[in-house]
Amino acid sequence: MSANAVIDIGNSRIKLGLFSNNLLKNFHSFEKFHQLKTILEEESPENLIFSSSSGKIDSAIIDELKRYNSIAFQTALEHYPIASYYKTPNTLGLDRVAAVIGANSLFPSSNNLVLDFGTCITCDLIDKELKHWGGSISPGLKVRLKSLAHFTNSLPEISPENTPYFIGRSTKESILSGVINGIINEVNALITLYKEVCDHFQIIICGGDALFFESKLKHPIFVNEHLVLEGLNCVLEYYQKKF
DSSP states (O other): OOSEEEEEEOSSOEEEEEEETTEEEEEEEESSHHHHHHHHHHHOOSEEEEEETTSOOOHHHHHHHTTSSEEEHHHHHTTSOOEEOOSOGGGSOHHHHHHHHHHHHHSTTSOEEEEEESSEEEEEEEOTTSEEEEEEEEEOHHHHHHHHHHSOSSOOOOOOOOOSOSSOSSHHHHHHHHHHHHHHHHHHHHHHHHHHHOSOOEEEEESTTHHHHTTTOSSOOEEOTTHHHHHHHHHHHHHHHHO
16 A cells, blocks of 8 residues: 555656655556556555646546545645746646645755756746746657657658767758757756856756756756656645645
């Protein structure tokens, strides 16, 4: 039995983290909800929190999750002591909020810059006083590769892989060079811009493509693939203690 089950329903996959004593014991990633349901029935978690990056969850899924002692992230977040200066909080992705909460739990005495390399590449700044200042959103690695094939007649859709040299000597190599080096230069430049407005911060990267870019960035970074799940678990623990 796992104490906490943490579920992040993303744009492409459903991610499940099973926590015990605030430590991630098991991680699962699914395409279909019935796969998640099977694991939950096996684990019988004592408490459960769930969230969706789109903010929308099918009512049938919610009904199923209510079988457990569950709460929605949206509900718990109302009580969590985080101040956001985002101008349109109703459009702020819950995965971004969970990621900065997770970053603060890892580095509570630091300003933190969170880069999530997922379907989108998001960047968020949260300071050591738990103030979230916002950030940026751009297309992720796979979205960029797919868009070239979708919006052109002659370019193929290819899978992400390392390119040996920045000068592509084939169409495939040229696409990989353009997309991958474009992301690297974009992120490195973005970090440099943040250094102009914030004296010191810890850089944490997460998301499905975090390990792909881990060694490609020129700035010192800390990698935590499951930062969103860590943040959701922090919210769940806080909610349980307060309520």
